[in-house]
Amino acid sequence: xxxxxxxxxxxxxxxxxxxxxxxxxxxxxxxxxxxxxxxxxxxxxxxxxxxxxxxxxxxxxxxxxxxxxxxxxxxxxxxxxxxxxxxxxxxxxxxxxxxxxxxxxxxxxxxxxxxxxxxxxxxxxxxxxxxxxxxxxxxxxxxxxxxxxxxxxxxxxxxxxxxxxxxxxxxxxxxxxxxxxxxxxxxxxxxxxxxxxxxxxxxxxxxxxxxxxxxxxxxxxxxxxxxxxxxxxxxxxxxxxxxxxxxxxxxxxxxxxxxxxxxxxxxxxxxxxxxxxxxxxxxxxxxxxxxxxxxxxxxxxxxxxxxxxxxxxxxxxxxxxxxxxxxxxxxxxxxxxxxxxxxxxxxxxxxxxxxxxxxxxxxxxxxxxxxxxxxxxxxxxxxxxxxxxxxxxxxxxxxxxxxxxxxxxxxxxxxxxxxxxxxxxxxxxxxxxxxxxxxxxxxxxxxxxxxxxxxxxxxxxxxxxxxxxxxxxxxxxxxxxxxxxxxxxxxxxxxxxxx
Ligand SMILES: [Zn+2]
Ligand SMILES: [Zn+2]
Numbered sequence: 166x167x168x169x170x171x172x173x174x175x176x177x178x179x180x181x182x183x184x185x186x187x188x189x190x191x192x193x194x195x196x197x198x199x200x201x202x203x204x205x206x207x208x209x210x211x212x213x214x215x216x217x218x219x220x221x222x223x224x225x226x227x228x229x230x231x232x233x234x235x236x237x238x239x240x241x242x243x244x245x246x247x248x249x250x251x252x253x254x255x256x257x258x259x260x261x262x263x264x265x266x267x268x269x270x271x272x273x274x275x276x277x278x279x280x281x282x283x284x285x286x287x288x289x290x291x292x293x294x295x296x297x298x299x300x301x302x303x304x305x306x307x308x309x310x311x312x313x314x315x316x317x318x319x320x321x322x323x324x325x326x327x328x329x330x331x332x333x334x335x336x337x338x339x340x341x342x343x344x345x346x347x348x349x350x351x352x353x354x355x356x357x358x359x360x361x362x363x364x365x366x367x368x369x370x371x372x373x374x375x376x377x378x379x380x381x382x383x384x385x386x387x388x389x390x391x392x393x394x395x396x397x398x399x400x401x402x403x404x405x406x407x408x409x410x411x412x413x414x415x416x417x418x419x420x421x422x423x424x425x426x427x428x429x430x431x432x433x434x435x436x437x438x439x440x441x442x443x444x445x446x447x448x449x450x451x452x453x454x455x456x457x458x459x460x461x462x463x464x465x466x467x468x469x470x471x472x473x474x475x476x477x478x479x480x481x482x483x484x485x486x487x488x489x490x491x492x493x494x495x496x497x498x499x500x501x502x503x504x505x506x507x508x509x510x511x512x513x514x515x516x517x518x519x520x521x522x523x524x525x526x527x528x529x530x531x532x533x534x535x536x537x538x539x540x541x542x543x544x545x546x547x548x549x550x551x552x553x554x555x556x557x558x559x560x561x562x563x564x565x566x567x568x569x570x571x572x573x574x575x576x577x578x579x580x581x582x583x584x585x586x587x588x589x590x591x592x593x594x595x596x597x598x599x600x601x602x603x604x605x606x607x608x609x610x611x612x613x614x615x616x617x618x619x620x621x622x623x624x625x626x627x628x629x630x631x632x633x634x635x636x637x638x639x640x641x642x643x644x645x646x647x648x649x650x651x652x653x654x655x656x657x658x659x660x661x662x663x664x
Contacts, residue, residue: 275318277310290319293339316341321355328354330369335361385476392481393467393474397491400464404496407503410460412517413524415504416639417453418462420444420630421490422501431494432466435473437486445629446538447485449531453631454485466491508639518653521640525651526559528635529567532647533558535626536571537603540578546585546596553600561607568619568648573610575620577603619648 274286281289289306299312310318321336328335333356340348352361359367410418424439436443436450444450457463465474466489473487507513534554541548548554561570581599584590590598610617622628628647636646640656649655 274320277308277318278306281306286320290322290339293319296342299342321350321353323355324352326352328357328359330354330359330367331357333357388476389474389481390467393465393469396458396461396464397467399461400491401493403461403493405460405462405500407500407507408514410462410500412513412520412639413453414457414460414462415507415517416524416631416635417457418497419501419504419638420634421454421457421463422497423634424630425490427492427494429494431492431497432468433490433492435470435487435489439630441633442627442629444631445528445531445535445626449528449631451485462492462497464491465489505638508641511641513639521653521656522651524635525640525646526562528631528646529562529570529651530555530558532567532629532632533562533570533574536623537574539623539626540574541596541599544578544582544585546578546581546592546599549593549596550600557600557604561603562651564611564650565607565617566619566648566650567646568621569610569617569650570607571620571623572617573603573606576606577601580606622647 274281278286278289285306289302292302293315299315302308303310303312303315308315308318316339319339321338324335324337326335327333331354333354335352336355337352338350340350353359354367357367357369359365359369407415420443421433421436424436424441424443425433427433444453454463458465465483468491469483469488472484473489474481474483476482534551537554537558538548558570561573565573577599580602581595584598584602585592585595622644632646636642636644640646640659642649642655642659645655645659
């Protein structure tokens with residue numbers, strides 16, 4: 166066995182692979198100039214040498230050494246002669262000798278079959294694959310192993326593919342006789358420990374995976390940096406006056422500032438640290454914060470804690486509860502003061518007034534949704550269609566307060582749980598039944614002469630900061646926003662009383 170490596174005058178080298186195809190990883194073009202090859206005889210069975218190779222310059226020599234260091238396992242280091250590196254290389258040829266090493270396969274077959282020629286080994290493998298008796302094979306080929314161990318000494322099948330890491334041939338071990346005919350041994354590299362599998366844990370695969378993870382992390386950081394910086398630049402250059410923002414923006418902005426604290430750089434703390442929830446539901450929270458970001462009133466800060474922002478494909482996503490927010494500190498502080506003064510004095514911008522009932526109902530819808538989810542979850546029912554629930558709640562909010570609707574929802578959930586037990590239906594059916602039960606409860610109320618007493622707030626669903634800001638700070642009607650149906654008259658009466 167063994168191989169031969171020889172340099173050609175054109176600077177490329179010719180290789181002969183060893184029996185198992187072990188080959189240098191780098192092919193060609195590493196020696197430029199007048200390199201020459203000269204064949205030398207094999208020095209010992211199973212180990213071949215190539216060269217001497219004549220290089221013209223020190224750079225050529227160094228490149229050859231470089232090759233030796235980065236070559237696959239089966240390429241041996243080099244001896245150099247006849248002169249030392251300190252000699253003048255300008256006119257003297259240098260011989261560099263390569264040889265195969267450390268690949269056990271290249272040095273010969275397993276010791277138990279080393280007395281066989283390559284042809285005999287081939288015959289042995291063919292006979293083994295054909296199902297010839299193991300006793301016969303051991304005796305006929307004079308192999309000194311127990312017959313059940315014969316599989317261990319047979320060479321693997323060389324495949325027509327190379328290792329992605331060291332370019333050596335990939336091989337497949339012969340299947341044991343005890344396995345079914347469909348059994349396929351794993352494909353592995355004949356030189357390194359690489360296995361053809363995504364779960365390969367060879368050094369190169371592990372290193373490559375780590376490198377890919379590091380690259381992906383770096384790329385993610387760049388994407389996050391680009392996204393947050395663009396948003397912050399826009400935010401830093403935007404100034405708003407009270408007349409330029411809507412009631413919805415004023416409510417969302419003031420609520421945010423009552424939930425977080427702001428440092429000198431204009432970076433806030435995370436909403437998760439606030440003892441009072443920002444909005445009744447996470448969907449409303451995201452909706453409001455997205456609106457503030459789109460208006461450039463706030464931006465996601467690049468100084469957010471790790472894990473709060475991440476990359477998913479081409480999108481940069483963030484957790485609105487965990488990120489820090491960036492604001493144009495001086496401009497926004499002034500705006501916040503103006504909103505608070507407007508709420509205190511009642512001198513709102515005129516364009517806020519038509520939106521009061523709309524925003525009141527909008528907040529009521531999310532508060533009702535929060536209570537609906539709570540009642541359904543308490544009875545182990547899962548909402549099947551939020552569009553049906555939203556439609557029902559929007560309809561109720563035209564006539565009833567949030568507190569009254571909470572009563573309908575509670576009775577609807579109770580009826581649905583009762584229906585589940587009495588009729589022995591599944592939970593999907595009962596969940597759908599709950600929507601109808603709420604509606605029936607509301608319809609009974611509409612036809613009844615008795616006034617429906619609203620529920621008080623559930624102690625497990627604390628009032629959100631948005632509710633505090635809208636009803637206490639801006640509209641100044643307090644919990645009437647929960648106990649009364651949305652009606653501008655209530656707001657105007659209160660403003661009239663105050664003035
Ligand atoms: Zn390999
Ligand atoms: Zn591997």
